Amino acid sequence: MREDGRRAIGLIAHDGKKQAMVDWALAHADFLRQAKIYATSSTGTRVAEVIDGLDMTRLRSGPLGGDQQIGAMIVEGGLDLMIFFVDPLGTLPHDVDVKALIRLATLADLPFACNPATATLLVAAMARG
Numbered sequence: 001m002r003e004d005g006r007r008a009i010g011l012i013a014h015d016g017k018k019q020a021m022v023d024w025a026l027a028h029a030d031f032l033r034q035a036k037i038y039a040t041s042s043t044g045t046r047v048a049e050v051i052d053g054l055d056m057t058r059l060r061s062g063p064l065g066g067d068q069q070i071g072a073m074i075v076e077g078g079l080d081l082m083i084f085f086v087d088p089l090g091t092l093p094h095d096v097d098v099k100a101l102i103r104l105a106t107l108a109d110l111p112f113a114c115n116p117a118t119a120t121l122l123v124a125a126m127a128r129g
Contacts (some may be wrong), residue, residue: 006055007080007126010070011039011047012062012101016087018046024085024116026050031123038073040066067097074104081126082112083119 009032013021025032025047032047037056039047044058060066073079082105086098105112111126113119 007035008073008078009035009037010073010079010082010084011037011043012067012070012083013040013043013046013085014062014087014090015042016090017085018043020116021083021085022046022050024083024119028120028123031127038070038079040070062097067101071101071104074101074108074110077108079110081122082110083122084112084114085116085119086114 011021011025021043029051032051033053033055035055037044037047037054039056039058041058041061041064043062044056048054048056048058059069070079070082074082082101084098084101102112102114104110111122113122
């Protein structure tokens with residue numbers, strides 16, 4: 001949790017899962033408005049287009065370093081939750097970056113979700129305290 005008491009949440013979605021991220025974010029807009037959001041570029045743009053009032057920092061595009069920016073935040077303890085909707089059927093030219101993020105989240109014992117169902121469970125648990 002940040003000094004201001006808000007949670008820091010990382011949002012990332014592969015191209016084939018961006019609409020799923022938008023749909024999920026809309027369903028959890030109230031929770032997200034209470035958090036500080038860090039999102040890769042196009043994921044953040046898509047979410048911000050449909051939800052007003054988010055405190056969001058858009059990082060670089062995932063393949064252009066945004067994944068590494070999120071990874072650095074994990075290493076520094078700067079995130080409370082990572083939501084990364086991975087497209088298991090798509091070609092992943094930066095698959096090694098995906099594995100690195102999952103590895104860092106696991107090492108840091110950071111809650112992370114790779115699909116909407118898990119993201120919903122984690123957010124519900126966090127909302128309860």
